[in-house]
Amino acid sequence: MTTTARRGPGRPSLTERRREDTRTEVSRVAARLFTERGYDATTVEDIAAGSGMALRTFYRYFRAKEETLAPLFAAATRDWVDRLADCPPELGLVDALLAAYRASVRHSRVTNGIDEAQLRALLRMMEGHPAFRATWLVVHRDSEDQLRPVIAARVGAAPDDLAVRLAAGTANTAVRIAMERWAVGEASVRSAEEAVAQALREVASGGLLAP
Incomplete structure (x- = not known):
């Protein structure tokens, strides 16, 4: 009698994992x-x-070259969200977002070999390439949806609450804008981490991300 292993809820199949691994390697x-x-x-x-x-x-995995960086960008945002979920509950939301981001950057540097010089070069390439930029924006839109339940759990609210949606959208946008400004040299900081910290604290000072 042959038994088939059952997948847990939400767990990708072996075929799906292999496909994602291939997409990541191409990325x-x-x-x-x-x-x-x-x-x-x-x-x-x-x-x-x-x-x-x-x-x-190649075309079984991507429709065009502007989509090829989506797996790396998406993996980075998923890792950020996962690390935020693991942050101690007593840590304030802004501090937790920043701590998770810093840990995620270090993880990406080790696992994907993307250092800050490469990241800056890749983000600069979006200027003048609308299709490439569209991929970046789609990834960040998805990360906003991933942030909502994690933020909701930290503040004891529902993921669809207006305050939670605003917090997720504001945090996500702050990180995206900070990275873009840093990449093109607009931010007066030395690293992407410093740019993100500056942006998150700026929006927090207005009360949007206050606990």
Whole structure:
């Protein structure tokens, strides 16, 4: 008698995990090629070849090259949200958001090999490339939805409460804008972490993210 292992609720299947692993590996290759050669000079064929796959196979995972960084961006935001959920409940929301972000940046640097110089280069590439920027914005829109239940649990409210939605939207937007400003040299800080800290404290001072 053959038994089939059952998946827990919300747990991806082995096929789904393998697909996501492949997408992430292609994303790492694309990030490396974009920073080495530039966005315009890197073709879909380059990314497919660098990933060791046929062009036809590439299109099973991505529709175009501007989508290739989505897995890395999405993994970073998921890790940020997961780390926020694990922060001690006595830690204020702004401090928890910042601590989770800093830990997530360090994790991404180790697991994906993306240092601040590469991150800055990738974010700068969005300027003048609307399709690439659209991918970045979609990832951040998704992260806002992921933040809501975690913030709700920390403040003892429902995920759909207006205050929770505003807090999630404000935190997410603050991080995105801070990273974009830092990338193009507008922020008077030395690192993305400092830029994010500055932005979160700025919005907190207005009471939007106060506990």
